[in-house]
Amino acid sequence: MDWSNKVVLITGASSGIGRGLALELARRGANLGLLARGVESSQLAAVAGSAALLSRTAMEPSPRLLEVVDQIRRETDSGSKAGSQRTMALAADVRDAKSVRTAADRLRDEFGRIDVLIANAGIGATTDATELDPEEVARVLNVNVMGAVNSVAAVLPEMVERGSGQLVALSSLSAFF
Amino acid sequence: MDRRNKVVLVTGASSGIGRGLAVELARRGASVGLLARRRNLLAETVDHICEAGGRALALPADVTDADAMRAAAYKLRREFGPIDLLIANAGISVNTFVPDLCEKKIAQLINVNVIGVVNSVSAVLRQMVDQGNGHLVVNSSLAAYRGLPKSAAYCASKAAISSFFEALRIDLKGSGVDVTIIYPGFVKTPLITNIIRTPYIMEVDQAVQKIVRAIEKRKKGYSFPWQLATIARACKLLPIPMYDWIAARNSFRG
Numbered sequence: 112m113d114w115s116n117k118v119v120l121i122t123g124a125s126s127g128i129g130r131g132l133a134l135e136l137a138r139r140g141a142n143l144g145l146l147a148r149g150v151e152s153s154q155l156a157a158v159a160g161s162a163a164l165l166s167r168t169a170m171e172p173s174p175r176l177l178e179v180v181d182q183i184r185r186e187t188d189s190g191s192k193a194g195s196q197r198t199m200a201l202a203a204d205v206r207d208a209k210s211v212r213t214a215a216d217r218l219r220d221e222f223g224r225i226d227v228l229i230a231n232a233g234i235g236a237t238t239d240a241t242e243l244d245p246e247e248v249a250r251v252l253n254v255n256v257m258g259a260v261n262s263v264a265a266v267l268p269e270m271v272e273r274g275s276g277q278l279v280a281l282s283s284l285s286a287f288f
Numbered sequence: 289m290d291r292r293n294k295v296v297l298v299t300g301a302s303s304g305i306g307r308g309l310a311v312e313l314a315r316r317g318a319s320v321g322l323l324a325r326r327r328n329l330l331a332e333t334v335d336h337i338c339e340a341g342g343r344a345l346a347l348p349a350d351v352t353d354a355d356a357m358r359a360a361a362y363k364l365r366r367e368f369g370p371i372d373l374l375i376a377n378a379g380i381s382v383n384t385f386v387p388d389l390c391e392k393k394i395a396q397l398i399n400v401n402v403i404g405v406v407n408s409v410s411a412v413l414r415q416m417v418d419q420g421n422g423h424l425v426v427n428s429s430l431a432a433y434r435g436l437p438k439s440a441a442y443c444a445s446k447a448a449i450s451s452f453f454e455a456l457r458i459d460l461k462g463s464g465v466d467v468t469i470i471y472p473g474f475v476k477t478p479l480i481t482n483i484i485r486t487p488y489i490m491e492v493d494q495a496v497q498k499i500v501r502a503i504e505k506r507k508k509g510y511s512f513p514w515q516l517a518t519i520a521r522a523c524k525l526l527p528i529p530m531y532d533w534i535a536a537r538n539s540f541r542g
């Protein structure tokens with residue numbers, strides 16, 4: 112597959128698998144939108160999950176997301192074949208449909224379209240059956256399920272209208288059993 | 289199993305399968321807490337049960353409200369004693385269309401069908417584990433087996449609670465608390481009014497009898513009717529391209 116003129120949106124790109132995919136696809140020349148939760152622009156204050164904070168627009172990419180962007184820049188500058196590869200850092204919380212939509216819109220404004228969505232953002236948690244905490248379960252489902260729904264919703268109309276596109280979800284072998 | 293003196297909490301008991309289960313278990317001697325949002329419908333069913341000599345309590349609550357669920361379980365325990373059986377049955381259904389996924393509607397469905405079930409379990413589990421016995425039942429669906437056309441959200445919710453209950457079943461082994469997952473096919477209730485093809489559809493009473501039997505046998509999983517269950521199981525084994533071809537040509541939602 113030729114990635115060099117593709118625009119790829121990766122959620123959860125600041126760490127782990129998402130980060131790894133970002134670095135690899137950049138090497139292959141893909142233009143990237145890298146999404147992860149942001150920090151408040153005034154201060155790099157810890158971001159709590161409250162709705163009030165989420166709706167605040169003054170969010171900027173977190174240091175660890177910017178670090179991924181930097182690493183890609185260093186690699187592409189050091190003369191790999193990636194050449195004209197471009198990367199955009201997007202601060203958004205996948206639990207917040209509006210913020211994901213805004214991020215996708217910004218990526219489209221910049222690069223014209225989104226060819227591939229990699230819905231990767233996710234969290235894990237150990238559930239203790241006898242001490243079941245509904246809030247903890249809700250939190251996991253919100254990121255892992257609604258996060259993927261919100262990400263798909265943000266890119267799908269344009270893909271369908273254009274008649275091409277690709278949706279990739281990071282599930283888990285845990286889903287098989 | 290003798291349902292006499294058993295205390296049962298049924299969620300989604302104002303209509304359809306949940307209402308049927310509540311009435312039938314009360315008829316068999318159980319003391320039943322009926323939980324749903326529409327209090328007038330709950331009151332009618334409670335009256336109906338009591339007139340027939342049964343014991344029942346209306347518990348108006350929304351399953352998405354964890355505190356309200358805890359309060360309802362507390363009320364039921366105070367009235368009838370420790371809860372022996374939870375039937376987490378409350379659920380809703382929506383069509384999911386592409387490309388304009390209506391995230392709000394999907395979030396709402398996940399909230400009722402998944403978080404609602406988690407809240408229901410959470411409200412009773414501590415007490416069941418402490419007393420060393422109990423029974424958790426969830427009303428999933430054959431739709432949990434694979435993704436179906438125009439049903440992305442509904443299928444996701446049913447797959448989620450099925451896996452959730454399966455994991456609990458393993459964690460609760462040896463605790464005395466049993467876990468049962470029910471996978472019904474089509475049942476004639478208001479839930480399926482926007483479904484146009486309903487092969488092997490059953491009357492509520494018929495479905496209720498089958499579910500009660502599975503609960504009494506403390507089955508780990510129970511899929512029915514056997515015709516649609518067999519098809520669903522076969523579909524699970526099909527390779528993806530073949531499954532997609534068949535599923536696209538046999539949409540239940542038109």
Ligand SMILES: NC(=O)c1ccc[n+]([C@@H]2O[C@H](COP(=O)([O-])OP(=O)(O)OC[C@H]3O[C@@H](n4cnc5c(N)ncnc54)[C@H](OP(=O)(O)O)[C@@H]3O)[C@@H](O)[C@H]2O)c1
Nearest residue numbers: 123124125126127128129147148204205231232233281283
């Ligand atoms: N590692 C495994 O063994 C494994 C196995 C199977 C499947 N997976 C799946 O693979 C995916 C990636 O996992 P990983 O192992 O790479 O985990 P990870 O290193 O913890 O990365 C998770 C990523 O998701 C982002 N994220 C979390 N909550 C978010 C939110 N609310 N909004 C936006 N972004 C959010 C994080 O970024 P911020 O915190 O910066 O926002 C981070 O970039 C997950 O879906 C996981 O379930 C992992």
Ligand SMILES: NC(=O)c1ccc[n+]([C@@H]2O[C@H](COP(=O)([O-])OP(=O)(O)OC[C@H]3O[C@@H](n4cnc5c(N)ncnc54)[C@H](OP(=O)(O)O)[C@@H]3O)[C@@H](O)[C@H]2O)c1
Nearest residue numbers: 300302303304305324325326350351378379474475477479
């Ligand atoms: N009918 C079928 O063909 C079929 C097939 C497979 C599985 N199922 C499953 O069986 C279960 C029962 O469905 P049904 O067919 O009997 O449907 P139904 O007649 O529409 O009943 C649904 C019940 O859920 C309750 N409910 C909905 N939202 C609620 C909320 N937020 N809080 C508390 N209660 C809520 C409703 O009560 P209020 O509106 O009064 O709150 C009602 O009592 C569902 O989980 C459904 O997915 C049905």
